[in-house]
Amino acid sequence: MTDVDSSDGLMKPIRPEQLDPGAVIAQSLDNQWVPAQLTRQMIERGESLDQVGLLRRQEVRAEYFRSLINAGQVVINRAYFYNNDAINCDLVEQGESRTAHQRLLASGAIVPFLLGERHPAEEPPDRLHVRRDGFTAWQETLEGLPATDRVRCVRMSWDDSADDHENRESTRLRLFQPFAEKVQGLTAKDIDVLAAQTGVAREDADRFGRRLGEVVAFSNDLRVSRRPVVRNALYEEFVTVPGTNVAEGRYDRSKPFAAQIKQLLDLVYNVNLADALGRYPLTPGDSLRRVVLQEAREARAATGFVEDPEHLLTFLRRHAFAAVQDRLTPAAVNALTLQDIWRLRQTSVWNEYVRAFGALTAAPDTFDERVGQVFDRYVGLNSEILRLARERERARPAPWRPVVEVVVTVGAAVFTAVSGSDLWEVAGSVLPLTVSGSLTGSVQLVLRNRIAGRQEQRFAREIASVRLASEREWTQFHDLVRRLPGYRDASGPAPTGTASATTQDNEDLPEY
Structure with missing residues (x-):
């Protein structure tokens, strides 16, 4: 396979396997993404995306910032840079916001995904919807990069044949x-x-x-x-x-x-694009998680399977974390600016947090050993977020009780364990099994404030896949969980699979 020669000196073409191992594809940046609750409201009221535009933009921007906080590298469909207001507002605004975006591009923190186009500034076909002011701002952002900077752009192939x-x-x-x-x-x-x-x-x-x-x-x-x-x-x-x-x-x-x-x-x-690139889908809160698809594998086989009921129990066992009481965290991630996000990513606390989580995802079997370090780095990261927000006098501090939450999903059964106090708080909501053969699911790690707020900094990602061979092993796991201190069967409706338009612009390939 031959890489193209970037004759203008702007672009560094890369293939999917050259992305960072922990790179993510943020589902919230999808032009049709709407939180589940808001989707139901829109359908009930007959509202369009424009009619819920302000609320949705706040949600998308908060998730955009979270992806840049919680992952070292975020892959973004090229068209989102000029058609998604939550991203493009920084480019249109110019000043330090545009500069921050340029730095994120040049550092490889943000990687444009190109479907069929060969350059990030390439003019989209006339038949596709394009925000002209947004596209102009995107072109100006690229043109304004220092001569020595390069933008990593990922594409399935960079072959130089005439018909691509x-x-x-x-x-x-x-x-x-x-x-x-x-x-x-x-x-x-x-x-x-x-x-x-x-x-x-x-x-x-x-x-x-x-x-x-x-x-x-x-x-x-x-x-x-x-x-x-x-x-x-x-x-x-x-x-x-x-x-x-x-x-x-x-x-x-x-x-x-x-x-x-x-x-x-x-x-x-969204998981399909992540699979095509061999990386993680980053699912926002109040959206379906990948476990809903009942797959025999997750997006990356490297996460491995947890197949033994007793091994799976280790993800739910009691871990003692000192409750952090006298701390504050911003009540809203979107109180920050993109420049703040860039500054945050230059700090030692951010780099330590990303390294700690990377070590955990690389070896989920070491959960017992590593999750405490991830938690400690998370606490330090949120303190830095608060410091940056205070500098801009935008912080709205709220009491903070950081917790580690582990969610194990097997079939339609969901088990949740929450730390942050002396004992785990464990709840299981169990539906009758209706399948024969193996059962699949996942283990999800959540870091959040026990005092929930939709706009707060939080983190959630699958860290391991689950595959139990039979109903007998599932029953064994359920019996083990029942013996945990504080276990209770949750009442109420069955659990859902939630975690807490820009057009692909290629003239020859159909719209994806």
């Missing part, structure tokens, strides 16, 4: 085809588990399953007629109001299970 055949074929095999396969595999899942994790009432599970069957059948019809299976086509049929542009985000309440299908399509869309 290698990139087109690699994109088809690694991006478009797997998306279709993931959609067509939805009815192969345990429908009761899928219904529970997407918030469908038990009595509606059969109807939900039939609707998923219609999604799969429609997808299959597209495939056999040699039309691309892309999210927009599925949205038009099952999610959005007929006759409206998908980019408007008008979701149709008359279409059965529109909210749940939208969330599933969004999840598949």
Whole structure:
């Protein structure tokens, strides 16, 4: 494979395997991303993305900042730089905000993903929706980079053939085809588990399953007629109001299970890109997590499997952390500016935090040994966030009780353990098993303030996959968990699988 020669000296072309090992793809930057609760509100009220624009932009910007705080490298679809207001506002504003963005690009903290284009400043095709002021600001941002700086841009292939055949074929095999396969595999899942994790009432599970069957059948019809299976086509049929542009985000309440299908399509869309690049999807709060897909593996096989019930229990056992009481944390991450985020990433506390978490994800079996260090670095990081916010007189301090939370999901069962006091607080919400054979799930690590706030700094990511061979092993694990101090069976509805439009612009490849 041949890398292109960046003749203008601006771009450093890289392939997916050259991304940092801990690089993430932030789902919140997706042009259709909406928190689950807000999605339900939009459908109920008939609201469009524009009508909830201010609230949604605040949510997206907070998640954008969290991704830059909690990961060393964030991969962003090129089109989001000029069509996503939560990102582009820093470029349009110019001044220190644009400078901070340029520094993040030059340092490799932000990496543009190019689908078919060969340069980050390349003019998009006329047929695609483009915010012209945003694109002009993006071009000016790139042109204003110091002559010695290089922007890392990732693409499936940088072959220099006249028709770009290698990139087109690699994109088809690694991006478009797997998306279709993931959609067509939805009815192969345990429908009761899928219904529970997407918030469908038990009595509606059969109807939900039939609707998923219609999604799969429609997808299959597209495939056999040699039309691309892309999210927009599925949205038009099952999610959005007929006759409206998908980019408007008008979701149709008359279409059965529109909210749940939208969330599933969004999840598949975003984990699919992460898989194609061989990196992590970073799922924001109040969005479906990857475990909902009931896969036999996570995005990166390197995370390994936890297959022994007793081993799995170690992720839920009591760990003593001194409760940190007399500390404060900003009540909102978006009280900061992008310049603050850049400054934060230059501090020793940020680098120590990222290294500590990287060591944990590289060896999840060492959870007992390493999670305490991650927690300590998290405390120090939030103190630095507060210092930066105070400098701008934007901080709104609130009492802070930092906790480590571990969430183990197996099928439709969710076990949560919360530290930050002398004892774990353990709750399990268990649904009847309806499957035979192996059970899959995940272990998720969450760092947050016990006094919850939607705009606060928080962190959540899967750190290991779970695969239990049979119902017998699942029952064994459940029995072990029941013996933990403070265990209680949670009451109420079944747990959901939540963790707490920019168009791909390529003239030859179909819209992804």
